[in-house]
Amino acid sequence: xxxxxxINAFSKLGTFLGQFSTNGIKxxxxxxxxxxxxxxxxxxxxxANEHNGWFTESNVLFxxxxxxxxxxxxxxxxxxxxxxINTITPKTIxxxxxxxxxxxxxxxxLSVLISGHNVLVKQSSNDKHLxxxxxxxxxxxxxxxxxxxxxxxxxxxxxxxxxxxxxxxxARYFEYYFKDKPSIIRKNRNSAAILTGNxxxxxLEALSDDIFRYYGLGCRNVSKIFVPKHYNFDAFFxxxxxxxxxxxxxxxxxxxxxxxxxxxxxxxxxxxNGFLMIKEDQNYASPIATLFYEFYDSKDHLSQKIIEDTDKxxxxxxxxxxxxxxxxxxxxxxxLWDYAxxxxxxxxxxxx
Numbered sequence: 001x002x003x004x005x006x007i008n009a010f011s012k013l014g015t016f017l018g019q020f021s022t023n024g025i026k027x028x029x030x031x032x033x034x035x036x037x038x039x040x041x042x043x044x045x046x047x048a049n050e051h052n053g054w055f056t057e058s059n060v061l062f063x064x065x066x067x068x069x070x071x072x073x074x075x076x077x078x079x080x081x082x083x084x085i086n087t088i089t090p091k092t093i094x095x096x097x098x099x100x101x102x103x104x105x106x107x108x109x110l111s112v113l114i115s116g117h118n119v120l121v122k123q124s125s126n127d128k129h130l131x132x133x134x135x136x137x138x139x140x141x142x143x144x145x146x147x148x149x150x151x152x153x154x155x156x157x158x159x160x161x162x163x164x165x166x167x168x169x170x171a172r173y174f175e176y177y178f179k180d181k182p183s184i185i186r187k188n189r190n191s192a193a194i195l196t197g198n199x200x201x202x203x204l205e206a207l208s209d210d211i212f213r214y215y216g217l218g219c220r221n222v223s224k225i226f227v228p229k230h231y232n233f234d235a236f237f238x239x240x241x242x243x244x245x246x247x248x249x250x251x252x253x254x255x256x257x258x259x260x261x262x263x264x265x266x267x268x269x270x271x272x273n274g275f276l277m278i279k280e281d282q283n284y285a286s287p288i289a290t291l292f293y294e295f296y297d298s299k300d301h302l303s304q305k306i307i308e309d310t311d312k313x314x315x316x317x318x319x320x321x322x323x324x325x326x327x328x329x330x331x332x333x334x335x336l337w338d339y340a341x342x343x344x345x346x347x348x349x350x351x352x
Contacts, residue, residue, distance in 0.1 A: 001144040003085050006114050007076050009142035014071025016137060020045070021065040022058065033140050041133055048102065048129040053251045055102050059214055060130070062332070063102040070336055076114070079336035083346055085115060090148070091160035091352050092118045096174070098165040099124025101214040103131065107336070108163045111345040113138075117352075118148045120159050161352050163345065182352050186341050190284040191331055192224040193317035194302065197231055199328075203319070204239030206329025210317055211276075212243040213332045215252055216288060219314040219340070220331040224284050224292040226302055231295070237273050247275035256289035284312050314340070 016031055019038065027038050048055045069075075093112045097105030104127065112119040123131060132151055139145045156162070161182040164174040171187040178185070193207055210222040227233075246252050260277060263270050270279040281292040296302040299321070306316065318325040339345055 001116075001142070002087075003080075003114075003116070005142060005144065006116070007073060007080075009138055009145065010071050010076060010110060010114065011073040012141050013134060013138060014068050016041075017064045017071065017134075018068035020061055021068065022061050025061070033137065036140065037133070037137050041137075044129045044133045048127070051129065052099075052126050054215060054217060055127070056249070060102045062213065066333055067103065067106060069333075071110075075336055080114070080346070082337075083350060085346075085350065088116045088350070090117050092120050092158065093349065093352075094120045094122065094156045094159040094162040094164075096122045096156075096162065096164035096166070097124050097127070097131075099126030099128075101218045102127060104218070105165065106131065106134075107340070108165075108345060109135075110336075111349060112163075113145070113148065115346055115349040117349060119150070120156060121149075121151045122153070122156055123151060161349075165340075182348070184343055184345065184348055186343075187311075188285060189219045189312060189314040189341060190223040190286075191220050191314045191317065191326075192226060192284060193222045193328075194226045194296075194321050195228075195231065195236075196319075197228055199235075199319070201235070201239050203328040204236055205242060206327075207317065208240035208243050209329045210331040211240065211291060212246055215246070216286075218332065220334065222291075222317055222331060223286040224281075224294065225278075226294050226296050229295045229297055233271060233278065237271075240276065241273075244273075244275050252289060255287065259287045259290055284309070 012032055016034070016037065019026055019028055019031065020041065025042060028034065045057060045060050048060055049057055095105060095108045095112065097108070105121070109119055109121060109131065121131070135149045135151065139149065159181070162178045163184045164178065165186040166174060168187045171185050174183070174185045191210070193210065207222065214221060216223060247256060256275065256277070260272065263277065263279065268279060270277050272278070276289060276291060278291045278293055280294065282294055283292060286292040303322070306313065306322065315326045315331055316322055316324070317328055317331060319328070
């Protein structure tokens with residue numbers, strides 16, 4: 001199967017996913033194989049939420065909408081134009097996926113297949129309903145994908161390279177277990193925002209999306225903010241208020257209550273507004289319903305700290321602070337060429 005056929009297949013998948021958006025689920029009878037798959041995918045969304053309470057319909061639909069926008073022929077070509085993707089001898093690439101947010105491992109899945117390799121996927125038990133259905137859709141609209149996609153719950157065997165995502169602890173296991181294979185091993189990372197105090201209300205409202213989307217469970221969610229000394233948090237709290245309904249969702253509320261109790265019993269200083277706590281802390285990984293903050297006294301000192309902490313940071317939200325910064329409100333809308341941990345997955349796959 002040539003590259004153009006693979007691009008066409010994923011573009012059609014993007015069109016299919018475009019029916020499932022945050023504006024609602026709307027069937028388009030003109031979409032290929034829709035009679036076979038539309039109702040079935042609606043059911044998979046329901047099952048995903050029943051199996052994992054963090055995968056609410058709104059969070060799943062945000063994910064599918066994001067992938068629909070990414071998987072256009074124009075976007076895919078723009079992404080791939082920087083590579084020389086020639087005919088390759090297909091290898092089998094194992095992917096060990098995380099399950100923190102819906103379809104979190106889809107970019108690795110896409111990268112393996114678009115580069116011409118076969119994929120062997122070990123899904124997280126927390127996210128096991130969506131990808132198998134989309135893989136079946138790909139096999140129907142492009143039959144040559146049949147035999148190139150394998151999903152398993154068993155021990156991984158007979159593969160040539162691996163892409164694995166997990167915690168710092170599991171990464172040490174992965175590094176040992178896969179030491180004889182070409183690999184990309186991803187560890188814990190979190191995202192941060194740098195504020196100056198001059199942000200507009202609109203920018204701070206957009207930042208709240210970076211904080212609360214997916215309940216803050218993604219590595220691209222902002223879990224920490226850097227603020228200048230004597231920063232006044234009033235504007236920040238006012239701007240994030242649009243997310244206050246999140247406290248009515250049971251799993252989030254339970255985490256909020258638990259973490260608040262821990263902080264109060266430990267006599268930690270914190271600020272809170274009824275649905276988010278902010279706590280001064282040098283760490284990046286904050287608990288659910290908590291945002292860490294740290295004061296900075298100069299841009300130069302903060303720039304140096306960011307450089308030193310590079311291996312802890314997935315992305316930085318700021319305005320005019322750093323070369324690779326992400327705009328406010330855009331952390332959960334990565335482009336196809338925005339690679340996790342800044343490791344170029346396609347380049348890795350083409351050199352195997």
